[in-house]
Amino acid sequence: MGIRSELGPWPYLGYTASRIDRAAQCRTDDAALAKFAKDPAAGCYLIGGELVVLRNENGALQPLFAMDEVRAFDGARETVFLGLTDGAPRFGIALDVSAVEPLKTRSDLKLTDLRSISVHGLVGAEHLPPLAEAKAVLGWHARHRFCPNCGVPTNAVDAGWRRDCPSCKVQHFPRTDPVAIMLPIAGDRCVLGRSPRFAATMWSCLAGFIEPGETIEQAVRREVLEEAGIVCGKVNYFTSQPWPFPMSLMIGCHAEALSDKITVDRSELEDARWFSREELVLMLLHKHPQGLTATVPHAIAHHIIRRYIEEGGDVLR
C-alpha cells in the first residue's frame, strides 16, 4: 500500500517494550537485594521530581550511574528495585528536589525531563521503559508519604513497591491511573481535538481519565460525548502505553462515531473537528496545506492515528 511506504516504518511507542525482568519475588528478599546492590553490573537511574539526571560524557548522554557514584549525591530519598536487565540489577533513586538544583550547574551532568529525553531520543530507547518505571513509582512515593487512612507518615518497604502505615497497619501499593485515549471514526473521517496547551498547529486524540465503576468502553463513549458532543457505538481496544506524567496508563481505542455534529466543551478543548484520512497522512508527513500536525511519534495518539490511516474502517471490525 502506497501510504505505508510513504509514512515509513512504524515509530517506537515511547516507554514500551521493556526488557526488564521485574524479578518481583526478590523484592522481599533482603539478601538478594543486598547482593544486587553490590553487583559490579548494577546500575541506577536518578530522578529528581520531573527531572532525570544524565551523565554527560563528551556530549554523549548516559542515564545509568554505578551504585558507588550514587553515594556521592546528596538528598537521596526512596530507592526502588526496578528489576534485572540481562541479569544486571537496575535501581531507581529519588533525589530530593532541593538537592537537584545545585546539580544543574555541573558540566558533567545534564538534567532534563523524561518527555524531552523520549521525544529527542537523548538516550538509547532501551532505557525509556525503566526510566518510566522509576519515575512513576518514585513519583508515587513523593505523593504518598502519609497514610490516606489515618494521616501518619508511612514507610517504604518491599524494595520500594509498598508503603506501610505503622499506626493503622494498612498497606499501600503504587497506583497507575488509567486514561482512555481514542479516535472517533465515521468511514473516511475522524475527530481530533486541540488542547489550549498544544503547540499552535498540533491536533491529537481526545482523552480522559477512566472513572471508578466504568469500563474502558464506557469511558471512551462518555469522554467523546462530553468533549465533542459525538455519540459513539462500537469501541475497539488497540494498544496501551505507560505514561509516567505522573503515573498513568494510556489505553488507546478506536470508536465508531454515530453522530456528526461536533459540540466542543471549551473548558476542556480549544477546538475539535473532523479530519479526512488524506489530511491525516499529510499531517504525519508535515505536508498539510495549513501546516497542521499530529502528535509526536513517541506518543500513543500518533499510533492510533497511524493505524486508522493504514486500516481505515477495518480498525472497528
Ligand SMILES: [Zn+2]
Ligand atoms: Zn494509617
